[in-house]
Amino acid sequence: MADSPLYVGIDLGTTNSAAAVFDGERVSVVRNAQGATVTPSVVRLDKQARVTVGTRARRFIEQDAANTAAEFKRLMGTGKAIDFPAANTTRKPEELSAEVLKALRQDITDQLGIAVERAVISVPALFELPQSAATSEAARLAGFQRVELLQEPIASALAAGWRADGDGAGTWLVFDLGGGTFDASLLETRDGLLRVVGHDGDNFLGGRDFDWAITEHLASRLAVVPQRNNPAHTPALRALRLAAEDAKIELSRGDKAQVTLAQPLSIDGREVDVDLELDRVTVERLCAPLIDRSIDVCLRLLAAHGLAPGRLARLVLVGGPTVMPMVRARVAARLESSIAEGHDPMTLVAQGAALYAATAGLDGRAQSSAAPTGRQVWLQYPAVSADLTPHVVGKFVGADPPAKVKLVRNDGAWSSGEATVGPDGSFLTSVTLLPRRACTFELEARTVTGERIAVSPPALTIVQGLTIGDPPLSRTLGVALASGHVQVYLERGAPLPARRTFTHHTIETIAKGSSDSVLRIPIVQGELAQAHLCRLVGTLDIGGDAVIDTVPTGSAVEVTIELDRGGRLAARALVPAIGQVFEHVAHLLVPDAAPEALDASLRDLRRQLMDLRTHAFRHGLAQVIEKLDRLETRLSEAERDIDASHGGDADAAQRARRALLDVDATMAEADLARKWPELDDAARHAAITASSTVGMHGTDAERALLQEVLSAMEKARRDKDAPELERQMRLASRLSSAAFNRTSEAWEYYFEDAASEVSTMRDLPRAQKLVVDGRSAVERGDTDELRRVVKALWQLLPEDSEARKKGFDSGVR
Amino acid sequence: MSIVDNPFFVLGLSPDASRIEIEREAQKLLGMLELAFEGAQSYDTPLGPQPRTAEAVRAAVAALRDPYRRLIAELWVRNAPPIRRTAPPAAHRAPVLTGLRRALGWRP
Numbered sequence: 001m002a003d004s005p006l007y008v009g010i011d012l013g014t015t016n017s018a019a020a021v022f023d024g025e026r027v028s029v030v031r032n033a034q035g036a037t038v039t040p041s042v043v044r045l046d047k048q049a050r051v052t053v054g055t056r057a058r059r060f061i062e063q064d065a066a067n068t069a070a071e072f073k074r075l076m077g078t079g080k081a082i083d084f085p086a087a088n089t090t091r092k093p094e095e096l097s098a099e100v101l102k103a104l105r106q107d108i109t110d111q112l113g114i115a116v117e118r119a120v121i122s123v124p125a126l127f128e129l130p131q132s133a134a135t136s137e138a139a140r141l142a143g144f145q146r147v148e149l150l151q152e153p154i155a156s157a158l159a160a161g162w163r164a165d166g167d168g169a170g171t172w173l174v175f176d177l178g179g180g181t182f183d184a185s186l187l188e189t190r191d192g193l194l195r196v197v198g199h200d201g202d203n204f205l206g207g208r209d210f211d212w213a214i215t216e217h218l219a220s221r222l223a224v225v226p227q228r229n230n231p232a233h234t235p236a237l238r239a240l241r242l243a244a245e246d247a248k249i250e251l252s253r254g255d256k257a258q259v260t261l262a263q264p265l266s267i268d269g270r271e272v273d274v275d276l277e278l279d280r281v282t283v284e285r286l287c288a289p290l291i292d293r294s295i296d297v298c299l300r301l302l303a304a305h306g307l308a309p310g311r312l313a314r315l316v317l318v319g320g321p322t323v324m325p326m327v328r329a330r331v332a333a334r335l336e337s338s339i340a341e342g343h344d345p346m347t348l349v350a351q352g353a354a355l356y357a358a359t360a361g362l363d364g365r366a367q368s369s370a371a372p373t374g375r376q377v378w379l380q381y382p383a384v385s386a387d388l389t390p391h392v393v394g395k396f397v398g399a400d401p402p403a404k405v406k407l408v409r410n411d412g413a414w415s416s417g418e419a420t421v422g423p424d425g426s427f428l429t430s431v432t433l434l435p436r437r438a439c440t441f442e443l444e445a446r447t448v449t450g451e452r453i454a455v456s457p458p459a460l461t462i463v464q465g466l467t468i469g470d471p472p473l474s475r476t477l478g479v480a481l482a483s484g485h486v487q488v489y490l491e492r493g494a495p496l497p498a499r500r501t502f503t504h505h506t507i508e509t510i511a512k513g514s515s516d517s518v519l520r521i522p523i524v525q526g527e528l529a530q531a532h533l534c535r536l537v538g539t540l541d542i543g544g545d546a547v548i549d550t551v552p553t554g555s556a557v558e559v560t561i562e563l564d565r566g567g568r569l570a571a572r573a574l575v576p577a578i579g580q581v582f583e584h585v586a587h588l589l590v591p592d593a594a595p596e597a598l599d600a601s602l603r604d605l606r607r608q609l610m611d612l613r614t615h616a617f618r619h620g621l622a623q624v625i626e627k628l629d630r631l632e633t634r635l636s637e638a639e640r641d642i643d644a645s646h647g648g649d650a651d652a653a654q655r656a657r658r659a660l661l662d663v664d665a666t667m668a669e670a671d672l673a674r675k676w677p678e679l680d681d682a683a684r685h686a687a688i689t690a691s692s693t694v695g696m697h698g699t700d701a702e703r704a705l706l707q708e709v710l711s712a713m714e715k716a717r718r719d720k721d722a723p724e725l726e727r728q729m730r731l732a733s734r735l736s737s738a739a740f741n742r743t744s745e746a747w748e749y750y751f752e753d754a755a756s757e758v759s760t761m762r763d764l765p766r767a768q769k770l771v772v773d774g775r776s777a778v779e780r781g782d783t784d785e786l787r788r789v790v791k792a793l794w795q796l797l798p799e800d801s802e803a804r805k806k807g808f809d810s811g812v813r
Numbered sequence: 814m815s816i817v818d819n820p821f822f823v824l825g826l827s828p829d830a831s832r833i834e835i836e837r838e839a840q841k842l843l844g845m846l847e848l849a850f851e852g853a854q855s856y857d858t859p860l861g862p863q864p865r866t867a868e869a870v871r872a873a874v875a876a877l878r879d880p881y882r883r884l885i886a887e888l889w890v891r892n893a894p895p896i897r898r899t900a901p902p903a904a905h906r907a908p909v910l911t912g913l914r915r916a917l918g919w920r921p
Contacts, residue, residue, distance in 0.1 A: 386833070387837050
């Protein structure tokens with residue numbers, strides 16, 4: 001077995017984690033020291049700062065809650081440290097996740113005798129970049145040399161699809177209800193290729209909401225009712241919640257459960273005995289609205305793709321809460337489909353991650369450091385292939401390569417023809433695989449005289465099976481500009497890895513040696529064009545103390561943003577004027593969520609929502625009203641979380657922060673809808689202007705582009721899709737200005753326009769000199785000079801400080 | 814999507830190519846690009862040869878996996894002028910176009 005590859009996948013969950021390995025033919029779930037397939041994501045530090053992980057740590061949640069941490073995954077990337085008073089120390093969420101990963105890594109070593117160095121770790125579909133970065137960091141701390149991250153829904157789909165024999169053709173739905181998040185993914189498999197057709201989800205719905213619903217019900221029946229917003233009541237609620245969790249599990253089998261605590265709870269100095277009866281009907285009544293919410297998400301996803309319930313080829317359930325019979329029954333009934341059997345909802349994600357590790361060619365075994373024997377060759381081939389006859393591309397290193405190469409399958413039943421090696425050492429051939437098997441091919445290289453020579457590596461392995469294309473980017477990524485707008489770098493759905501470069505200009509001087517002078521390039525993620533509605537995921541700072549020379553205002557900065565397959569971000573800024581590159585992305589943290597700030601934005605959003613609602617009612621905009629109703633529910637939930645955050649629950653605070661951002665973004669869209677007549681009118685004008693300018697001055701390419709834009713505008717208008725119309729409108733006006741700029745009047749017009757604002761410009765003497773230069777250029781009819789002057793004037797125009805604040809203090813435009 | 818970025822040109826395939834053929838060709842091209850094969854560095858279009866990058870190949874496969882985007886790409890390529898294997902006169906040189914599209918914020 002030592003020769004076969006070992007692909008490792010890890011599901012680092014909010015409540016439970018699991019690991020699985022794939023050897024090219026079979027996936028197996030790794031059992032921990034207790035023999036279980038899942039390990040609770042719980043870490044405890046005792047007085048001597050000794051670490052306990054998993055089931056053994058979970059036992060202490062009740063007795064020693066202060067020194068036992070759970071659900072820290074939700075705090076990943078926030079930089080918030082978790083206290084362990086007994087050991088008098090703190091740990092960051094990624095350090096705790098690293099402990100869980102270490103435990104799983106040890107389990108793999110115990111079971112297979114191999115210390116793994118590479119693995120695939122799953123992350124929620126809507127993880128933001130800082131959270132992904134923190135996950136990578138956790139893996140590094142746990143001793144992994146290299147990891148790739150994979151979105152959980154893709155992992156579960158891959159695992160479910162791998163098992164499907166042959167023709168699971170059609171559309172599948174993966175229903176993934178985790179501890180804290182819900183994801184629904186619509187997939188399609190054809191010709192062994194898995195494609196994610198669509199995705200929807202609710203970042204704020206999970207098994208823990210079930211537990212809280214039951215906990216609050218239990219709390220309300222106590223003699224003294226503990227409150228979530230009171231820090232003093234936290235221990236009582238925690239004890240109650242553990243009891244609720246147990247009762248929930250008991251009730252998935254029986255009809256009645258007794259909730260009894262050995263110790264009375266101490267609430268406001270009073271001893272409160274807990275001895276309550278809970279029946280299945282009550283639990284179902286409490287959880288039904290939550291389950292329905294997840295099903296509504298699925299129905300919305302199906303409708304968005306023109307599918308009726310009952311048309312699903314397969315329905316796969318993933319995640320702990322989906323074990324509950326009530327969840328299964330309700331989902332199957334409302335989606336009118338039967339649930340696919342034979343998948344373990346608790347470990348499916350880990351299995352998928354292991355399969356993906358194979359697709360990514362990420363062999364977990366340590367690379368042997370032994371010197372290669374034989375002629376070295378670089379090989380390129382797919383580690384997993386749906387295609388039965390994939391290509392193998394290779395190149396021999398060094399001069400004087402062998403003349404011929406042949407690949408022989410290790411069952412001896414097949415070999416490739418002899419491929420000729422080019423003078424530069426390159427060759428191209430293809431191999432034939434056996435369905436659903438891992439095939440190893442030996443490389444036979446011969447000299448011109450037919451002598452066999454040893455090569456390194458001597459063989460390659462390809463697995464035949466379901467593959468998935470490059471993972472798509474889950475959220476649009478860009479740079480916030482000083483104008484408060486976003487320059488989009490990579491759009492949602494772009495295949496990863498991806499890289500793009502744009503040139504910006506500085507709006508202030510970076511003085512050499514001054515530590516106060518910092519140019520900020522904020523990197524944001526989100527679907528809207530206004531920066532403040534997107535999430536800040538990192539900043540690239542160019543400080544005065546780092547530059548080798550002063551960088552004047554208006555200098556070009558070439559910013560490159562790069563994402564790897566796992567969605568990890570790298571950004572680089574090149575300042576050509578001084579020939580320096582800056583790569584350090586700082587503040588890659590999810591912003592802090594102070595309860596007071598959350599209160600304020602909640603009040604603000606409530607007021608805006610009221611305005612929008614009044615307007616929508618007055619104009620009978622049924623669709624908008626429906627959207628706003630959903631927001632109302634979200635706000636009430638956020639309010640509860642904010643209450644809990646006053647009680648010191650950092651996790652709830654983060655949930656609330658994200659919920660409020662989501663609401664804000666949805667409201668901005670609804671607000672656009674309100675301005676529809678205005679927008680529609682503006683779009684018509686933009687179309688007419690663009691048609692005439694591009695028609696008169698545009699190139700063929702611009703005309704073709706404009707045609708596309710115009711038809712997209714028409715579609716957006718038909719669909720009443722305000723954000724899309726706005727986007728297309730911007731494209732149309734950019735096209736028309738590009739065409740207009742080609743004319744000579746254009747620059748005269750721009751010049752007069754800029755000259756009229758000269759008094760507000762940043763560097764007045766310079767601006768005045770430029771205006772003089774410009775006037776003489778106009779008289780001479782020197783368009784090139786005029787263009788230079790206008791561009792220089794534009795650099796001197798002040799940025800609106802309000803807008804800049806909304807653009808996260810961006811120093812570029 | 815401009816004609817020079819048409820996924821079928823990028824991959825050097827005919828619009829009749831099956832899904833498997835597309836994946837196979839892309840995998841081969843990515844391998845060849847990784848090992849810096851001479852033949853993989855550019856592709857032919859009606860506007861002359863264009864530089865081929867791994868990013869462009871990935872974007873092309875992603876586009877062709879989506880049935881709707883594939884249909885559009887097929888329509889364009891079927892109605893495209895014949896392929897030119899030599900660089901066109903300087904005036905129509907493609908980089909101008911590429912630069913224009915970049916400036917307009919279109920995807921590469």
